Amino acid sequence: MKPLSDQNHYEILETHPGATRDEIERAYRLALSTYTDDSLAGYSVFAEGDAAAVRERIEAAYRVLSDSRSRGEYDAKLAAEREEDLPAAEPSAPLVPADPAKSEGLPMGEFVQLDDGTGDFDGERLRHFRIRGGMEIEDIARVTKISPTYLRFIEEERFADLPDSVYVRGFVTAYANCVGLDGKEVAASYMKRYDKGRGERRKPRFFDSR
Amino acid sequence: MLRLEPRIAGAQVDIGMGERLNKLSAKFRNGSGDANRARLIPVGGGKGGVGKSFIVANLAASLARMGHRIIAVDADLEGANLHTCMGISKPRASLADFVAQREEDLGKLILDTPIPNLQLIAATDGNLGTPQPSQSRRVRLMRELRELDAEFVFLDLGAGTHAAVMDYFMVGDDGVIVITPEPTSVENAYGFIRAAFYRRLRLAMASHDMRKVVTIAMDQRNERGIRTPLELLREIQLLDAAEGGRFVETMGAFRPRLIINDVRSADDIKLGFSIQSVCRKFFGIQAEYLGYVNHDESARRSVRAMRPLIDVYPRSDASIYISRIARKLLGDGAGGQLREGSV
Numbered sequence: 001m002k003p004l005s006d007q008n009h010y011e012i013l014e015t016h017p018g019a020t021r022d023e024i025e026r027a028y029r030l031a032l033s034t035y036t037d038d039s040l041a042g043y044s045v046f047a048e049g050d051a052a053a054v055r056e057r058i059e060a061a062y063r064v065l066s067d068s069r070s071r072g073e074y075d076a077k078l079a080a081e082r083e084e085d086l087p088a089a090e091p092s093a094p095l096v097p098a099d100p101a102k103s104e105g106l107p108m109g110e111f112v113q114l115d116d117g118t119g120d121f122d123g124e125r126l127r128h129f130r131i132r133g134g135m136e137i138e139d140i141a142r143v144t145k146i147s148p149t150y151l152r153f154i155e156e157e158r159f160a161d162l163p164d165s166v167y168v169r170g171f172v173t174a175y176a177n178c179v180g181l182d183g184k185e186v187a188a189s190y191m192k193r194y195d196k197g198r199g200e201r202r203k204p205r206f207f208d209s210r
Numbered sequence: 211m212l213r214l215e216p217r218i219a220g221a222q223v224d225i226g227m228g229e230r231l232n233k234l235s236a237k238f239r240n241g242s243g244d245a246n247r248a249r250l251i252p253v254g255g256g257k258g259g260v261g262k263s264f265i266v267a268n269l270a271a272s273l274a275r276m277g278h279r280i281i282a283v284d285a286d287l288e289g290a291n292l293h294t295c296m297g298i299s300k301p302r303a304s305l306a307d308f309v310a311q312r313e314e315d316l317g318k319l320i321l322d323t324p325i326p327n328l329q330l331i332a333a334t335d336g337n338l339g340t341p342q343p344s345q346s347r348r349v350r351l352m353r354e355l356r357e358l359d360a361e362f363v364f365l366d367l368g369a370g371t372h373a374a375v376m377d378y379f380m381v382g383d384d385g386v387i388v389i390t391p392e393p394t395s396v397e398n399a400y401g402f403i404r405a406a407f408y409r410r411l412r413l414a415m416a417s418h419d420m421r422k423v424v425t426i427a428m429d430q431r432n433e434r435g436i437r438t439p440l441e442l443l444r445e446i447q448l449l450d451a452a453e454g455g456r457f458v459e460t461m462g463a464f465r466p467r468l469i470i471n472d473v474r475s476a477d478d479i480k481l482g483f484s485i486q487s488v489c490r491k492f493f494g495i496q497a498e499y500l501g502y503v504n505h506d507e508s509a510r511r512s513v514r515a516m517r518p519l520i521d522v523y524p525r526s527d528a529s530i531y532i533s534r535i536a537r538k539l540l541g542d543g544a545g546g547q548l549r550e551g552s553v
Binding site: 002003004011014030031033034039040041042044045046047050054056144145147165166168169170174 | 392396397400419422423434437438439444448449450468476480481482484485486488490491492494547
């Protein structure tokens with residue numbers, strides 16, 4: 001279930017750490033034949049470049065696993081990584097902002113005091129809070145996996161350029177959580193503005209400036 | 211700009227009924243350990259002519275010969291021919307009677323076949339205007355199928371990915387997909403796997419919003435550019451962590467099984483492993499390669515003779531491979547899938 005980028009060499013070759021040399025060899029040959037550009041099993045699934053990307057990983061995996069010395073080193077590295085993974089209990093630890101005091105995420109009450117007013121959570125307030133946390137748009141993008149362009153649109157309230165509300169709600173929630181706000185509360189407030197803004201801008205704009 | 215609303219207009223209609231279906235299919239799947247209940251094995255594949263009926267007739271006949279009580283059900287109301295593969299030229303009763311509500315008791319539609327332990331529910335004489343049962347009728351049908359008095363109930367599905375076909379596939383314990391080593395079949399098989407998975411997934415999502423996202427992804431030209439279940443998973447994890455968890459759970463439980471039919475070369479045999487690999491790497495779906503059946507002239511002769519191959523030519527190559535798959539179905543749960551190197 002892991003995406004390709006997270007798979008280790010054994011997973012790439014679809015074999016197991018106890019595999020014999022012979023098994024590695026067979027797995028490699030099978031993998032190569034599966035991921036040719038015109039492979040019967042894959043051509044209807046692969047987009048351009050997909051097969052080549054997998055082949056590259058297959059070759060890299062085989063280079064390491066076919067040599068007993070490099071395989072030994074790799075196994076040791078995998079074992080060490082597993083050890084490291086154990087105490088790290090935070091699965092999707094939010095990005096730690098520059099100021100450690102803020103790394104906990106500020107409770108809502110405190111934020112309201114810091115902020116100059118109550119009212120809606122608009123794009124400007126989100127931006128304000130991001131900057132207070134010492135974060136760039138790209139930092140939030142890295143943590144939330146939301147494209148920086150959309151994050152900017154959220155801050156600039158370019159509602160017409162944002163996708164369907166199902167997505168925007170998720171984006172705003174993730175953004176808010178990332179800067180230490182209550183995602184649900186922020187999203188509820190922001191989405192009211194979004195819905196209103198979208199309602200007013202239903203007419204298509206052909207020369208919408210970017 | 212994204213304008214998603216119109217595309218999904220029709221898709222929300224069946225959610226209420228879908229939930230019932232889902233509960234039913236979950237119950238069935240969980241209840242597969244119940245010794246009194248038939249194991250339901252739907253056999254599909256997307257493309258027509260890949261040998262679904264041939265495989266069903268022969269797996270059923272093979273298990274029957276081993277002494278198991280089998281009912282094979284033709285669920286292909288628009289292209290019924292399982293009866294022919296099993297030596298019955300004019301069935302006197304048909305599933306169509308149940309669909310048209312002329313008969314409420316599915317058990318009364320069971321026909322004996324020339325093979326001991328093997329019975330059939332045919333699908334001839336369907337209503338040409340509305341061959342498929344309504345959804346409420348489908349729910350009823352699936353419940354009745356489970357109640358049939360047999361150890362195994364095979365369901366021979368029609369071609370395509372019609373909602374009815376997908377429902378039958380989903381309700382079974384171990385959906386089998388028959389593929390032949392040709393691009394058209396492989397392509398349709400992926401379409402079938404995706405359709406089945408998305409359908410199951412949409413029913414597993416608790417929130418209306420996430421169902422909507424799944425529905426958007428089901429449109430293969432969706433504007434979000436979601437091509438594969440793995441990409442959809444990333445999308446949903448981002449939007450809602452709890453639903454992401456349900457997604458992973460559904461993905462783990464979905465294990466389509468593959469049979470490659472009409473195999474002529476070692477490369478054809480390997481195709482099963484390759485499809486398994488592509489499913490895993492690109493869809494995140496764990497398919498199981500159940501086995502292959504080689505190309506065999508006697509297979510064609512058996513169809514001409516309107517009898518299962520297993521019955522006419524039990525010593526033919528194809529018969530031997532089919533029996534191998536049948537034994538795997540029996541010993542299931544204990545590593546039923548083929549391992550590379552065992553071929």
